[in-house]
Amino acid sequence: MKKNNYLLILVSITLLLFGLSFSISAADYDLTLYSILTTDPDFSDWLNDVETATGLKINVIAAPTNSDTRQQKVTTILSSGDSSIDILELNDEMASSFKNSGWLAPLQAQVLTADILKYFPDGYVSDMITSRQGDIIGVPGYSGYLAFWVDQQKLDKYGFDSIDNKEDFIAFAKAASVDGNYGYGGSWERTYVFNEIATFVNLFGGDYFDWTNPANKEAIQFMYDMVHKWQVTPIEQLADKYEQLNQKFIDGKYAMIFMWGTGAEYRAANRYGQDQIHMAMMPEFKTRSIFTDSWSYVLNSASKNKEAAYKFLRYVAGEQGMLSAWDNFDRFPARSDVAKEIPENEITKMYQRYSEECIVRGRPMAPQTMEFITQMGTIFQQAMQDKITIDEFCQQAQSFVEQYK
Amino acid sequence: MLKSKQKLFLTGVFKWIIALLVAFLILFPLYWIFISSITPSGELFQRPINYLPENPTLSNYIFLLKNVGLMNKIISTVIIIGITLIVSTIVSIMAAYAFARYNSLGLNIAFLFILFSMLIPNVVTARPLYDFMRKVDLYDTYPGLIILYISQVIPFTVLILRNFVNNIPISIEEAAAIDGANFFQMIFNIVLPLLKPAIATVAITNFIICLNEFFIPLFYANNIQVLSTAITQLPLQGNMYSVPWDLVSAMGWIIILPIIIFVAVFEKQIMDGIMAGGVKA
Numbered sequence: 075m076k077k078n079n080y081l082l083i084l085v086s087i088t089l090l091l092f093g094l095s096f097s098i099s100a101a102d103y104d105l106t107l108y109s110i111l112t113t114d115p116d117f118s119d120w121l122n123d124v125e126t127a128t129g130l131k132i133n134v135i136a137a138p139t140n141s142d143t144r145q146q147k148v149t150t151i152l153s154s155g156d157s158s159i160d161i162l163e164l165n166d167e168m169a170s171s172f173k174n175s176g177w178l179a180p181l182q183a184q185v186l187t188a189d190i191l192k193y194f195p196d197g198y199v200s201d202m203i204t205s206r207q208g209d210i211i212g213v214p215g216y217s218g219y220l221a222f223w224v225d226q227q228k229l230d231k232y233g234f235d236s237i238d239n240k241e242d243f244i245a246f247a248k249a250a251s252v253d254g255n256y257g258y259g260g261s262w263e264r265t266y267v268f269n270e271i272a273t274f275v276n277l278f279g280g281d282y283f284d285w286t287n288p289a290n291k292e293a294i295q296f297m298y299d300m301v302h303k304w305q306v307t308p309i310e311q312l313a314d315k316y317e318q319l320n321q322k323f324i325d326g327k328y329a330m331i332f333m334w335g336t337g338a339e340y341r342a343a344n345r346y347g348q349d350q351i352h353m354a355m356m357p358e359f360k361t362r363s364i365f366t367d368s369w370s371y372v373l374n375s376a377s378k379n380k381e382a383a384y385k386f387l388r389y390v391a392g393e394q395g396m397l398s399a400w401d402n403f404d405r406f407p408a409r410s411d412v413a414k415e416i417p418e419n420e421i422t423k424m425y426q427r428y429s430e431e432c433i434v435r436g437r438p439m440a441p442q443t444m445e446f447i448t449q450m451g452t453i454f455q456q457a458m459q460d461k462i463t464i465d466e467f468c469q470q471a472q473s474f475v476e477q478y479k
Numbered sequence: 480m481l482k483s484k485q486k487l488f489l490t491g492v493f494k495w496i497i498a499l500l501v502a503f504l505i506l507f508p509l510y511w512i513f514i515s516s517i518t519p520s521g522e523l524f525q526r527p528i529n530y531l532p533e534n535p536t537l538s539n540y541i542f543l544l545k546n547v548g549l550m551n552k553i554i555s556t557v558i559i560i561g562i563t564l565i566v567s568t569i570v571s572i573m574a575a576y577a578f579a580r581y582n583s584l585g586l587n588i589a590f591l592f593i594l595f596s597m598l599i600p601n602v603v604t605a606r607p608l609y610d611f612m613r614k615v616d617l618y619d620t621y622p623g624l625i626i627l628y629i630s631q632v633i634p635f636t637v638l639i640l641r642n643f644v645n646n647i648p649i650s651i652e653e654a655a656a657i658d659g660a661n662f663f664q665m666i667f668n669i670v671l672p673l674l675k676p677a678i679a680t681v682a683i684t685n686f687i688i689c690l691n692e693f694f695i696p697l698f699y700a701n702n703i704q705v706l707s708t709a710i711t712q713l714p715l716q717g718n719m720y721s722v723p724w725d726l727v728s729a730m731g732w733i734i735i736l737p738i739i740i741f742v743a744v745f746e747k748q749i750m751d752g753i754m755a756g757g758v759k760a
Contacts, residue, residue, distance in 0.1 A: 108701075113547050113714045135701040138711035140722075143697065150609055150698070158619065158701065165719065218719070266720075316721045321524030334720055343521025369719065 103133035104382040108151075108162040110144070110369070112136040116402040123398040128389050130382055135159065141167070145444075152177035152374060160377040161386060163369050166202050167447075169212055170439035172372075173205045179373040179380070180209035185387040193409040195429070198366050201436030212370030213391045216405030217413075219428050220269055220332050220365040224354045226347075228329040237330065240277075240359040247306035250329035257306040259328030261319040262458070264312075264451030265444070269365065271297070271454055272438055273332055276363035277356075282438035283479060285472035289360065294457065294464050301458055312455050323351065330354075334367065336404060336421045353424045356432050364432040368408060440478035449474045509735070515728035516540070523724055539729035547709055549733070556705040558621060559696075560689040563628040564682050571633055571681070575640030576670060580649070590641075597634040601694045612699055619700045627695045632685045639684075643677035644670065676751060683745045687738050706734050 111117050112134055125132055138144040148168060151159055152175070164172065172178055182191070191199070194214060203212040224237065232249035234242065247257025260270050272282050274297055280289030300307045311319070316333070323331050324343045337353065340346035356364050371390050373383050389395040393415075396407040400416050406425050407413045413429070416422055428434065440446040450471060457467040515523060516539055518532040543549060578590050608627075609618070617623030647670065655669050696705045704712075713726040742749065 106701075110715065113712055115542075115546050115714075133702070136704065136712040138697070138708070139713055139715050140711045143711050147697065150606065154606070154610055154613070156613060158613075317724060318524050320721070321521075321526075324521055325525060339521065339721070342519065345521070367719070 102131075104130040105161065105379050105386055106133040106135060106159050107386070108135050108137050108148075108159045110137045110139050110163055111403060113139075114403060120398055120402040123402070124386065124389060124395070127394055127398075128385050130386060132386070137163065141165075144168075145171075148172075152376075155376045157374065157376040157378050160374055160379045160383045162372050162374060163215065164212065164372050165369050166367050166437055166439060167443040169203050169370055169372070170443045171441055173203060173211050174207075174441060177375050178211040179375045179377070180205075180211060181213065181373065181387060182210045184384045185213060185391055186210050190391055190409075193411045195366060195408065195410075195434055197434050198368065198408075198436040201438070202368070203370055212372045213387050214368040214370050214408035215390065216368055216399060216403075217408045217425070217429070218334055218367045218406065219425060219434075220273060220334055220367070221353045221424070221428070222330065222356045223323070223333050223337070223351060224330045225323070225326065225328070225351050226349050227326075232329075237354065237357045239357055243330075243357050243359075244304065244306075246329065247300065248304055251304070251306045255327050255329070256308055257329045258300055259319055259322055259331045260307060260311050261314045261316050262312045262451075262455065263315045264455055265448055266315050267451045267454055268447045269437070270332060271450065273363070273365060274359075276365070276433070276435060277359035277361060279360035283475050285468045285475060290471075291464060291468050294454075294467055298458060298464060302460075309458060312458065336406075348420065353421065355424070355427060362432050364428050364434055365437050366434050367437065440475075442478050446474060446478040449478075509739075512728045512731050512735075515724060516732050517729075518725060520723070520725045539725050540733075542726065543713075543729055543733065546714070547712065547730075548704075549706075549709070552704050552706050552709050555621075555703050556690070556707075559624055559628060559703075559705060560686060562621075562625050563632065563689055564685055566625070567629045567632045567636055567685060568678060568682060570629070571636035571640050572671070572674065572678070574633070574637045575644050576666065578637065578641045579644035580652075590637075593634045593637055596630075601698075605694075605698055609698065619702055621703065624695060624700055624703060627699060628689055628692060631692065631695065632688055635688070636681045636685060639681050640674065640677055643674055647673050676748065679745070679748045680751070683741060683749050686741060690734070690738055710734065 109117075111120070113136065114120075117134075121132060121134065124130070138147060145168060148162060148164070149171075150156075151162075152172060186194070191210070195217065198214065198217075199210060203214070204210050222237070228250050229235070229237075229246070232246065234246050234249070237243050237246055243258075250257035261267065262270070271294070274293040275282050275290050278289040278293040278296070280287045280293055282290070284290065301309050314322075319328075319331060320333070320339045322328050323333075324340060324345045337346045337351065340351045345351050356362050371387055373380070373387065377383055390399070391409075393409070393412050396409050396412040397415070399405040400407055400412075406422065407416065410429065413422070413426065453462065453467050453470045453474075456462045457464055462470070514530065514532060517535045517537065518529075519534055519536055519538075522529065522532060522534065574593075578586060612618040612623050612627075617626065651673075652665050652669055655665050660668065691707060692705075693707045696703070697708050697711070710727060710730045713723050713730060715721065715723065
């Protein structure tokens with residue numbers, strides 16, 4: 075190759091880089107949204123709804139759906155004062171981590187005013203998206219529940235109409251624990267089990283942030299007895315996450331579980347239905363409690379497009395925005411008034427019952443969310459394997475609460 | 480005592496066993512990713528394990544083609560990798576020649592710095608570099624990403640090319656100089672043609688490194704998206720806490736397929752180049 079050819083390549087690259095640089099900076103949007111939903115097949119319909127209703131031109135950036143990667147990226151964006159992203163979608167873990175950081179703009183004056191706020195679940199708003207200063211930093215995009223799921227075929231087989239209380243729960247678990255199957259299934263991998271520990275603590279009327287409370291110990295003893303005394307749940311599930319749990323539930327290995335979502339996995343496997351796997355009312359132990367979760371839209375404090383951002387947030391917090399999220403993503407509206415407007419089906423009916431008949435709570439999370447969750451999961455696994463006693467578990471759990479809360 | 484024929488036969492059998500074992504260790508994960516990509520989500524974690532799916536489906540690939548904007552990601556990837564390969568190769572040839580043919584304390588220190596930079600994990604420099612890229616308006620731009628990709632591959636490229644240049648007898652260049660060749664003529668007409676196998680090797684290896692690069696596009700870009708980061712942007716199905724392993728597997732295959740094809744086609748050049756370049760430093 076001649077020398078001139080090399081020069082030609084260098085000049086071409088320089089021009090190309092200049093051109094590419096120009097083409098990117100020329101983009102002009104009112105607002106940039108960092109979303110995990112961009113690869114959803116109905117995302118473009120939802121975006122079209124938003125842009126039509128608000129008149130905003132929105133630049134969308136795909137956020138990683140992998141939680142560790144997303145957390146690193148979002149932390150960097152917010153902590154560096156990067157203003158290139160205005161609105162972000164945060165889950166409960168990230169909202170807990172960032173709500174007191176000052177990186178998120180308060181929304182109570184511009185978006186979640188008292189007339190709108192009254193329709194959102196109180197417990198969730200105060201537990202998850204209200205900072206120590208009392209600022210509300212997010213607009214919940216939907217309401218999800220850590221619901222109680224049962225296999226109707228097993229209920230019928232063992233002669234149970236429903237699981238209404240602790241006694242029913244134990245009796246059904248024992249009855250269904252035959253032929254290598256188990257009555258109860260969990261995902262007790264150390265970063266997942268937190269949801270179930272907290273659920274049982276709630277059902278026993280305890281307080282996850284107070285491990286001197288006897289009800290907490292009772293809950294852990296109950297989980298221990300399920301493994302060792304009644305043998306209604308397998309110790310092998312210490313390695314299971316939701317993928318493994320759902321597969322075993324689909325395969326008939328378990329008779330009842332707690333699970334997020336609306337059963338898409340069971341539908342995909344042709345195992346969903348009132349005669350098969352379906353959502354059921356939470357049993358009442360000492361209380362009938364249930365966890366709710368959400369992904370909230372938050373406003374980056376460093377945003378230079380705050381007016382456009384408020385407009386967007388007012389839309390997603392409004393009736394039209396909630397209904398669009400329901401139509402496009404099957405996300406149950408976080409607003410109680412809008413929830414009553416959507417067409418009834420077995421899921422929406424049960425969600426309505428959950429919101430009316432259960433004590434609805436946001437999950438107990440500390441600012442260093444993942445560290446706290448992992449530590450609690452680790453000592454839980456040790457307790458279930460008899461490496462520490464239940465009393466030692468409670469002592470260590472209390473020390474973690476004091477360390478992380 | 481074993482006869483020599485028997486010894487030869489046993490050695491051959493042993494070699495085959497080792498080769499098959501290594502091949503199995505390498506190929507089985509690829510096979511498993513492929514099988515997962517064509518297995519419906521409701522069968523993915525079945526026990527006992529199905530090594531062939533009961534109901535194979537291409538729905539995951541169809542979903543990805545329709546919904547994740549693959550074409551844009553492929554175009555971005557080609558632009559970034561293409562320019563990175565050209566620029567890094569040119570710069571590395573010049574650097575390698577200088578490090579191989581000239582000797583001074585400054586050059587030796589510079590070479591050590593380049594090698595040392597290979598040892599620094601990306602995450603250590605991530606935050607200051609993120610701030611710097613934003614300050615100089617290179618964040619989320621093609622030039623910015625290309626510069627970072629180039630900086631990623633240059634140490635390895637310089638190291639390999641320097642060893643190649645060291646293996647070219649200097650007497651050839653001296654003969655050319657006696658014949659009246661100037662510096663640039665020596666570089667372009669003498670050294671460069673002799674470096675062609677090495678350039679092919681580093682270009683192929685760098686192509687694979689760039690295609691696999693995950694941290695740079697993830698951390699220093701938002702709007703510009705490449706194939707490697709697409710694996711983290713798949714839709715959450717069912718509930719928001721489960722990983723869509725069927726889609727992840729399909730996306731994994733889309734990413735590794737070009738690498739497999741490249742390595743299969745250029746396997747000889749890669750091995751020859753690395754062996755020759757790694758003989759002595």
